[in-house]
Amino acid sequence: SQKIEQNSEALNIQEGKTATLTCNYTNYSPAYLQWYRQDPGRGPVFLLLIRENEKEKRKERLKVTFDTTLKQSLFHITASQPADSATYLCALDQMWNNNDMRFGAGTRLTVKP
Amino acid sequence: ETGVTQSPTHLIKTRGQQVTLRCSSQSGHNTVSWYQQALGQGPQFIFQYYREEENGRGNFPPRFSGLQFPNYSSELNVNALELDDSALYLCASSLGGVSSYNEQFFGPGTRLTVL
Numbered sequence: 142s143q144k145i146e147q148n149s150e151a152l153n154i155q156e157g158k159t160a161t162l163t164c165n166y167t168n169y170s171p172a173y174l175q176w177y178r179q180d181p182g183r184g185p186v187f188l189l190l191i192r193e194n195e196k197e198k199r200k201e202r203l204k205v206t207f208d209t210t211l212k213q214s215l216f217h218i219t220a221s222q223p224a225d226s227a228t229y230l231c232a233l234d235q236m237w238n239n240n241d242m243r244f245g246a247g248t249r250l251t252v253k254p
Numbered sequence: 255e256t257g258v259t260q261s262p263t264h265l266i267k268t269r270g271q272q273v274t275l276r277c278s279s280q281s282g283h284n285t286v287s288w289y290q291q292a293l294g295q296g297p298q299f300i301f302q303y304y305r306e307e308e309n310g311r312g313n314f315p316p317r318f319s320g321l322q323f324p325n326y327s328s329e330l331n332v333n334a335l336e337l338d339d340s341a342l343y344l345c346a347s348s349l350g351g352v353s354s355y356n357e358q359f360f361g362p363g364t365r366l367t368v369l
Binding site: 145175177182183184185186187190230232241242243244245246247 | 258287289294295296297298299310311312344346357358359360361362363
């Protein structure tokens with residue numbers, strides 16, 4: 142069966158450290174993968190998109206890797222700040238399947254000062 | 255440039271009733287996708303509209319239906335509401351459809367409670 146697993150429900154780290162979030166998938170062949178941030182009571186906000194032929198993408202303090210052999214994406218936030226505290230969602234496209242975008246359940250990140 | 259807006263923000267209905275949720279897409283965007291998000295879960299794709307035509311559908315029954323208007327705003331209609339339909343309903347707009355790799359811009363959502 143198809144699955145998207147994000148490493149844990151919650152991740153607590155100290156301010157200034159690097160947060161690493163994991164997204165593993167089974168029985169999908171995405172052409173690209175996206176990461177979103179969601180704050181309580183709000184809609185997700187797009188952060189980064191990485192294509193299947195890209196190994197790594199960066200944007201300011203964010204870095205995403207995509208390993209189609211391992212079927213895994215890693216999302217890093219360097220020099221984390223309390224303002225980075227939120228739920229982070231990974232999402233896979235299914236262009237071949239009715240454009241159905243599949244989301245993981247998310248990882249709730251808390252950055253402590 | 256205005257962002258994605260949704261109305262109403264909250265709604266309470268009873269089982270068996272019908273509901274219509276509305277979404278105004280971001281200026282210049284021609285694609286709207288609707289998602290259902292249960293508490294503690296990621297959004298689940300309901301369907302997508304591209305230039306007023308349904309352009310993809312997730313695993314939701316036919317009582318979930320939609321429309322997209324010439325100005326690219328959209329409606330989600332749910333008939334015969336069930337308790338399990340209680341969720342946050344999100345719409346997201348993008349340019350050119352999900353298949354064109356464009357990022358999606360989400361609205362704040364409508365919180366639907368079915369009693």
